Amino acid sequence: MEVTNRYIAIKNHIDGAPKESDFELRTSALALSVDPGSGDMVVKNLYVSIDPYQVNRMKNYSSSHKSIRFSVAITPGEVIDAPGLGKVVASGNPKFEKGDLVVGIVSWAEYTLVKEESIINKLDPMGFPLSYHIGVLGFSGLTAYGGFFQVGKPKKGEKVFVSAGSGSVGHLVGQYAKLFGCYVVGCAGSKQKVTLLKEKLGFDDAFNYKEETDLKSTLKRYFPDGIDIYFDNVGAEMLEAAVANMNNFGRVALSGVISEYTDAKKRAAPDMLDVVYKRITIRGFLAADCMNVYTDFLSTTLDHLRTGKLQVLEDISLSLENIPSSFIGLFRGDNIGKKIVKIAEE
């Protein structure tokens, strides 16, 4: 049996903020069968993850292209691989059977032909919503957990600042930090998000960066005793302001710099005298570097979820066609929590 597989592609390389006209819905014929023993399989995608890092892959040139396998360049017109989950509809791989739920790298498409060497695993929902497995229990959670604990190296009572505090990663970082015993302030881009951070997620404090004119003073106000750990998701001025307010031996876990992704001229120029004299560490990392804490991450996170200590923010849109607008919205801060597109019912 063959189907017309619909997928989202870029029409051209993107070097600024992405817009609807950069994307198109394309189709290709796909056989819903694979050779036995080929190792390949066909997955019907149910949920796909919508992440800011994908914009770097869409550029003509980006550091990301030479980094890990999942951040290589995307070619216009071709299928875009992305984290997600689905159901096996045909398997030539002895490890998987038709009907299995799987999670890993699929694509912004209705179906994904998953090659043997792909990163994909059987999924046991463990009683949680399927979407959790590409968010809080997937890369977003691992990035938050690994970045905070491995790169941030927290001590109880330390002061933690999280930018994009209501984002897919930020809202988890703040909660891990609180549960660990740190003092946490987050920033976000709307009053509603700020309220959410304080009232639902239990951040000690939060502010709307769009209402602030001098971020250095703002952070001084929220951290009169200085910042020990800054979990950075945005870069640029916020990174500069955080470094200016850091304590001796402060650590910046550089998870992403979304404000710099869509504007090549936007750069953080932190005062390096601060970095020297306060002996600050600024360290970039990717979720892929955190696999050594994966077991810890999973058991801790499952535990927090089961005891209701960890709140999960998800922002789920429906249907493949809405991937471009969902993706574009990330750079306007439209999403609250993890942005996901549900492509099909189980």
Added chain:
Amino acid sequence: MEVTNRYIAIKNHIDGAPKESDFELRTSALALSVDPGSGDMVVKNLYVSIDPYQVNRMKNYSSSHKSIRFSVAITPGEVIDAPGLGKVVASGNPKFEKGDLVVGIVSWAEYTLVKEESIINKLDPMGFPLSYHIGVLGFSGLTAYGGFFQVGKPKKGEKVFVSAGSGSVGHLVGQYAKLFGCYVVGCAGSKQKVTLLKEKLGFDDAFNYKEETDLKSTLKRYFPDGIDIYFDNVGAEMLEAAVANMNNFGRVALSGVISEYTDAKKRAAPDMLDVVYKRITIRGFLAADCMNVYTDFLSTTLDHLRTGKLQVLEDISLSLENIPSSFIGLFRGDNIGKKIVKIAEE
């Protein structure tokens, strides 16, 4: 007995490049005796260290002022404490006797009244020139060794870039790196210095940054396979260019940013996408943070000196009056190696 103690002071706070008119020679009466049991002593200074970091102490405001004890603000008109060595002329401290050679924090003066709580130790020259004990065997050596090994975390065969390669710290970093088994390229500001790095110090290669127009391309030329460790003494454009040329998991040991010390507007704006995707670590440090490797540093360095493997560059001027010009010269790159002023004969 009382003497007229001559010392160098700043006349005013300095916020740009220091100039002769910012300094003055002052005098104060000093008793060459101390109360027995007071813990204090009077030291006749023989050699004092001339270091770029002092300019930050001379500013109206600097991050350095809130950092470690030796980097607090300097008050116009007052004695300037500085690393150096001298001979005890009067002691009220049972640990020291008149005639002892001592090394530690003295001052830009003929005599220093050393209080009990000061950091000063008896000096055993171990057959080396006295000046070595405030350079290669002092803070400069410890900064080079600690920064390279602790912050740089080198592996044999890695590619190392050192800026200010002929400076007090840089010329030692490059040699430690070579002796450890790394590939080393240095930069410096004159043809003579570049020749010195390659021919006397054994750097694999070196270049004159003043002859280069695009540092990013320059570093690409010298490091076709990328940089693993950048030992930064200068900051600004060089730091940006190094980050652009770093390999995955590269490390920047940020020892100083001399080009930013005298120009508050000069800032490094490294591409944070590089920092994230290449998982770069940028870490500031001070010699004071390296005390845990002091024993290693000392034994390794003594060994290299005794076997003639480590070359020492010193640039010694004579007399107290020449401290301001020696200091000012640091920011023009006048010095080759460790800048020292010899104040008196032993």
